[in-house]
Amino acid sequence: MPPQARDHAVVLGASMAGLLAARVLADGYRKVTVIDRDTLPGIGMHRRGVPHGRHHHALQSGGCAALEKLFPGLIAQAAQAGAGVGDMLRHCRWLPCGHRLRQADGGVPGLIASRPFLEGQVRARVQALPGVTFIEGARITGLDTTAGRRVTGVHLRDQVGDHAQLAADLVVDATGRGSRTPAWLAEWGYQPPDEERIQIGLGAATRTYRLRPGALGPDAMIHIGHTPDNPRIGVLGMLEDGRHMLTLAGILGHHPPTDPVGFETFAASLPFGDISHALAGAQPLDDPVAFRFPAAVRRRYENLQQFPDGLLVLGDAVCSFNPIYGQGMTVAANQALALRRLLDQRGQPDAGRYFRAIAKIINPAWDFAVSGDLALPDIPGTRSLKVRIANAYLPRLLAAASFDVTLSIAYIRVVGLLDRPLGLLRPDRMLRIWWITRRKANIATVHTRVNYTPDATTRREVSPWH
Numbered sequence: 001m002p003p004q005a006r007d008h009a010v011v012l013g014a015s016m017a018g019l020l021a022a023r024v025l026a027d028g029y030r031k032v033t034v035i036d037r038d039t040l041p042g043i044g045m046h047r048r049g050v051p052h053g054r055h056h057h058a059l060q061s062g063g064c065a066a067l068e069k070l071f072p073g074l075i076a077q078a079a080q081a082g083a084g085v086g087d088m089l090r091h092c093r094w095l096p097c098g099h100r101l102r103q104a105d106g107g108v109p110g111l112i113a114s115r116p117f118l119e120g121q122v123r124a125r126v127q128a129l130p131g132v133t134f135i136e137g138a139r140i141t142g143l144d145t146t147a148g149r150r151v152t153g154v155h156l157r158d159q160v161g162d163h164a165q166l167a168a169d170l171v172v173d174a175t176g177r178g179s180r181t182p183a184w185l186a187e188w189g190y191q192p193p194d195e196e197r198i199q200i201g202l203g204a205a206t207r208t209y210r211l212r213p214g215a216l217g218p219d220a221m222i223h224i225g226h227t228p229d230n231p232r233i234g235v236l237g238m239l240e241d242g243r244h245m246l247t248l249a250g251i252l253g254h255h256p257p258t259d260p261v262g263f264e265t266f267a268a269s270l271p272f273g274d275i276s277h278a279l280a281g282a283q284p285l286d287d288p289v290a291f292r293f294p295a296a297v298r299r300r301y302e303n304l305q306q307f308p309d310g311l312l313v314l315g316d317a318v319c320s321f322n323p324i325y326g327q328g329m330t331v332a333a334n335q336a337l338a339l340r341r342l343l344d345q346r347g348q349p350d351a352g353r354y355f356r357a358i359a360k361i362i363n364p365a366w367d368f369a370v371s372g373d374l375a376l377p378d379i380p381g382t383r384s385l386k387v388r389i390a391n392a393y394l395p396r397l398l399a400a401a402s403f404d405v406t407l408s409i410a411y412i413r414v415v416g417l418l419d420r421p422l423g424l425l426r427p428d429r430m431l432r433i434w435w436i437t438r439r440k441a442n443i444a445t446v447h448t449r450v451n452y453t454p455d456a457t458t459r460r461e462v463s464p465w466h
């Protein structure tokens with residue numbers, strides 16, 4: 001590593017993507033500075049700059065694997081501090097598209113905890129790295145460039161309005177959906193990236209509860225997905241401190257109300273009754289809080305012909321997915337690993353190579369989420385042949401998976417970003433679906449409302465999640 005070329009890296013944004021970027025940059029640069037507009041609170045506490053942190057978050061299996069590579073022992077440490085860590089198929093009830101997946105050991109470890117808890121655990125690890133410093137309560141107002149060709153520094157303004165400037169060999173923009181890189185590129189005379197938007201019109205609301213003992217049986221999470229005729233979603237998941245968080249969401253304006261009665265009525269209108277059943281006798285601990293997410297947005301940096309040196313973009317600033325698929329943190333962690341691989345080579349990381357590498361990480365997650373969104377006929381967008389095939393095939397696969405563990409595992413591995421969606425179309429899987437469908441002639445069209453009560457056997461099981 002030539003030290004003069006890799007002296008100072010500056011990361012804009014100290015949320016998940018920024019922290020993960022700082023982790024890998026700390027191995028390649030003498031000094032790393034992470035800047036955020038918020039004053040960063042203790043582990044588990046909400047902050048203004050991350051309003052989505054008040055809503056349900058789970059870390060998929062692919063994210064757990066990536067985080068372990070970046071911070072060995074982190075997942076076990078989070079589990080010790082109360083997070084739910086366990087098999088995402090054995091102890092989570094998945095009810096996508098009107099079907100109930102078979103619960104079984106899937107070899108798909110995941111993590112369930114509040115977003116501020118996970119961010120706090122990761123932040124503590126990054127703060128302990130030599131060479132990394134944080135500047136809190138400072139808003140990034142612009143970047144310095146040499147005639148727009150190379151980014152050389154960052155301008156900040158603190159909470160009392162004082163300005164400062166930091167020189168940098170590399171700047172990584174991890175400021176989330178509101179990233180100003182596209183506007184800066186236009187200002188410097190570059191083409192900004194093309195933007196793909198899927199207008200999902202999602203509204204969510206979240207409330208925390210203390211459930212009655214045994215209300216979820218041995219399960220750590222219930223995830224009820226939308227069906228083509230009911231665009232409502234509900235996720236009830238454990239938190240690190242014994243509480244549970246319920247996030248309800250609706251697509252295309254079917255937004256959950258934030259008054260307590262309306263909120264629970266919405267929960268009762270989900271395609272399955274599992275969440276309503278679990279809420280019986282629960283003690284609400286706060287009022288529902290709302291969140292709006294009008295569109296999933298992907299910025300196609302990988303297609304740009306020209307891009308300034310000394311600048312990269314990571315996390316939601318590149319692609320922010322429909323949150324119901326729970327992909328963002330896993331994709332950000334894998335982007336950080338891609339950056340680490342580039343830093344193994346000499347000199348500054350090349351932007352073109354970086355954006356092409358992360359596009360390969362984003363593609364399967366984006367394709368999976370977008371075809372799921374476009375299954376709803378009223379969501380605007382082009383239904384390519386690939387999307388139409390996926391949307392004709394997936395309900396059949398899910399229907400068969402409600403009888404078949406092998407198919408349930410195959411699906412959850414795709415949800416967990418361990419495997420590519422294309423693998424679901426493998427001939428052996430198609431054959432399995434055909435065989436099961438033939439035996440259970442009526443399964444392909446079930447969008448039934450099923451009230452679930454954990455039976456006596458499941459109630460007695462001791463869950464590793466608690």
Ligand SMILES: Cc1cc2nc3c(=O)[nH]c(=O)nc-3n(C[C@H](O)[C@H](O)[C@H](O)COP(=O)(O)OP(=O)(O)OC[C@H]3O[C@@H](n4cnc5c(N)ncnc54)[C@H](O)[C@@H]3O)c2cc1C
Pocket residue numbers: 012013014015016017018035036037038048049050052055056057058059060063138139140141174175176177178204291293314315316317323324325326327328329330332
């Ligand atoms: C409702 C919801 C639920 C979700 N659930 C899941 C889930 O279950 N699993 C999952 O993996 N992902 C989930 N996600 C996505 C996940 O939250 C994000 O992908 C993840 O947080 C990574 O975001 P980020 O760090 O790129 O951006 P953000 O979290 O948006 O962070 C941006 C940071 O930049 C700072 N910042 C912004 N502008 C400036 C500025 N000008 N100056 C200084 N600082 C600035 C902000 O303060 C903030 O700290 C969900 C998202 C939403 C909206």
